[in-house]
Amino acid sequence: MKKIFAALLAGALAISLVACGTSSSTASVASAGDSSKVTSAPASETPTLDAIKQKGKIVMLTSTGFPPYEYLGDDGKPAGVDIDLAQLVADDLGVELEVIDMNFDLLIDALKSGKGDFIAAGMTANEERATHIDFSQSYTANGLLMVVAAGNDTIKTAADLAGKTIAVQSGTTADLYANDEVEGAKVLTFNTPIEAGTAVAGGKADVAIIDNLPAKSIAESSNGKLQVIEGFITEEPMAMGIAKNQEDLVEEIDKVLAAAVKDGTVEALTDKHYEIAGA
Ligand code: ARG
Secondary structure, three states: OHHHHHHHHHHHHHHHHHHHHHHHHHHHHHHHHOHHHOOOOOOOOOHHHHHHHHHOEEEEEEOOOEOOOEEEOOOOOEEOHHHHHHHHHHHHHOOEEEEEEOOHHHHHHHHHOOOOOEEOOOOEOOHHHHOOOEEEEEEEEEEEEEEEEOOOOOOOOHHHHOOOEEEEEOOOHHHHHHHHOOOOOEEEEEOOHHHHHHHHHOOOOOEEEEEHHHHHHHHHOOOOOEEEEEEEEEEEEEEEEEOOOOHHHHHHHHHHHHHHHHOOHHHHHHHHHHHHHHO
């Protein structure tokens, strides 16, 4: 199953690369054809980036309550790995960063309707979402974990989820998993994974399904009420989301993320925010 997904994802990336290759070669043929006839300036190869620089700001869409990637800092403002990575993109472009915080299940529509320039929300790049938006390169290998009440020893593996009441954040891959992969589950959806954890701590759900580090962070902040079951039940790459047909912005974000992965920035930011958010 993992292999099939990887192949599909590779296929989706290849399609977007082919599409991009076609349009740029068409452009160069047109201008090389007869340059003396070109009266207006050639179209920019970076129209999205030009528009962002013109505005003087880049707008990131996120959904806090997902430490260490995005959470509300002591000043009440969104903080976290994704915000710092987005700041690197803004700095590289020489523009301000604006962060808009909303429910996770609204992010893709908000991006498509132009409310922001990109999504940075610990979002899993999957094939269904790739039919709506494009994804950057992955910056974190991630997976889903099960979170249960401390002392609960009835849930050890994914097979034990059958027939259970499962708390998830609405619109996430955990929501999909609980609905599509688990036999006879009762799925309770919440606006944040923190609330999903609270439902388990309060006995309203048997188990929450939450991404790796957010699950651990939430369990650590639960005053001993929650425990994480080790072992990913899925493996999912996290990436940033960009509206379709903005290849220049995808390339810019990829450039910044590739450098941040390579020089250890992503790892250092993850450690730093895990400490702060868990404190
Ligand atoms: N990785 C999961 C998904 O893409 C959960 C992401 C939740 N992110 C957040 N900022 N609340 O569905």
